[in-house]
């Protein structure tokens with residue numbers, strides 16, 4: 067397939083989809099999106115026709131623009147404007163410029179500067195830079211007024227998002243290379259670019275650093291809540307596709323009674339779920355105590371006792387037992403595999419047979435020919451996870467490997483990506499009746515068979531993972547480095563012998579283990595560091 071579409075081809079695609087969206091808006095009585103002040107902020111989901119058109123339109127616009135500026139101009143302008151955007155957004159944040167522009171009125175640059183503590187020259191310079199990026203407007207020379215984007219910054223916690231982006235993420239971006247040089251192959255959150263930028267000597271991770279500063283923690287929690295309010299991330303993109311009965315029309319469909327949202331922030335997701343599924347009796351939001359305090363302060367009484375908040379550190383044993391579903395939305399992507407596996411293991415004592423874990427997380431896919439725009443979002447998330455915590459967005463293979471590492475009694479039942487959702491729904495069940503060799507898949511289809519399916523993937527670990535699991539009933543994570551080492555030296559050995567060698571080595575290893583502050587053992591961490599490639603099961607295509 068050609069890498070470049072012709073200009074007329076792109077122009078035709080753009081015109082066709084723009085007209086189609088326009089017609090759909092008109093027939094549904096929806097106002098066309100606008101930067102005029104006073105228009106509502108709506109981030110989808112739209113009808114599937116509009117969603118399809120939006121995706122193709124954005125891709126075509128992005129390609130057309132890149133072609134018009136040309137390959138060199140494309141790289142130049144991207145790197146030229148990046149620092150200017152960061153500086154502009156940071157000045158808006160630091161001097162609270164949007165909050166000082168009156169809603170529904172004009173203000174001169176001199177008065178605005180005086181209110182914000184800026185010179186008139188700098189007020190003009192930075193607001194005009196913002197205007198060039200469609201934040202604020204200057205309808206008559208020298209007088210500023212809000213447009214829709216600046217008004218959202220003035221009135222919502224999107225302001226906290228630009229604070230986190232420019233003060234926490236941007237300085238860390240310049241420490242990524244340093245962290246790679248200082249800690250080659252680093253898999254420790256405390257060795258990440260963010261950690262280094264914040265003075266860690268390999269001893270403090272993002273959440274430890276941020277939770278020591280209440281205001282920064284509050285900003286971070288608000289920023290995370292905002293990241294849910296963009297197209298593809300709005301709770302409705304996934305919440306409407308959970309397949310549960312809503313307790314009203316479809317009484318026959320299963321609906322959980324009690325759900326727990328682990329690392330649920332200030333409760334945005336639970337609120338959306340409670341609204342959609344009236345059969346749910348209780349939704350409990352768990353997070354670090356400061357975040358929970360913020361969630362309680364922001365909660366309304368609308369949910370009539372159905373919404374609860376509970377302080378919990380997921381590096382300790384889960385204390386809310388026997389819930390029907392434990393939800394994890396964008397939590398495990400914050401942690402490297404050894405930590406994520408530890409977090410999952412901590413849930414086990416609370417799980418009743420058949421309990422479900424529902425992960426709302428990304429599933430990275432291989433690049434598609436015309437998928438740059440969605441890849442820009444997905445890959446930026448992956449880079450930010452790396453930058454913040456030496457963590458990552460995971461592919462389907464990575465999720466399979468993670469659950470195999472945590473405990474083989476976790477069964478990945480399905481991975482579904484709802485249309486136009488940035489997040490997939492990964493449904494996992496807990497099967498206490500474990501045989502050491504049982505496959506992770508409850509449907510009996512092989513992982514390989516399912517890879518071609520576009521939307522729904524029944525998952526079973528690749529054969530090499532299953533074979534390795536047969537070797538010992540000890541946790542897979544502890545034996546894998548030995549298995550790899552041993553098999554490299556002596557291919558085709560008798561599995562019985564393998565098992566003896568491995569068991570001896572596991573006992574030796576157990577004697578020498580130490581734990582860090584999250585309870586992740588030294589040997590697990592170093593094992594992962596050196597054997598990271600082998601840990602990722604590969605499909606046998």
Ligand SMILES: C[S@@+](CC[C@H](N)C(=O)[O-])C[C@H]1O[C@@H](n2cnc3c(N)ncnc32)[C@H](O)[C@@H]1O
Nearest residue numbers: 273290329330331353354357378379380395396
């Ligand atoms: C990326 S945010 C996701 C928040 C929310 N699930 C969402 O989708 O918006 C990760 C969350 O994990 C929480 N968290 C971090 N470390 C934690 C810990 N040790 N125990 C419990 N929650 C933790 C953070 O406070 C934060 O709310």
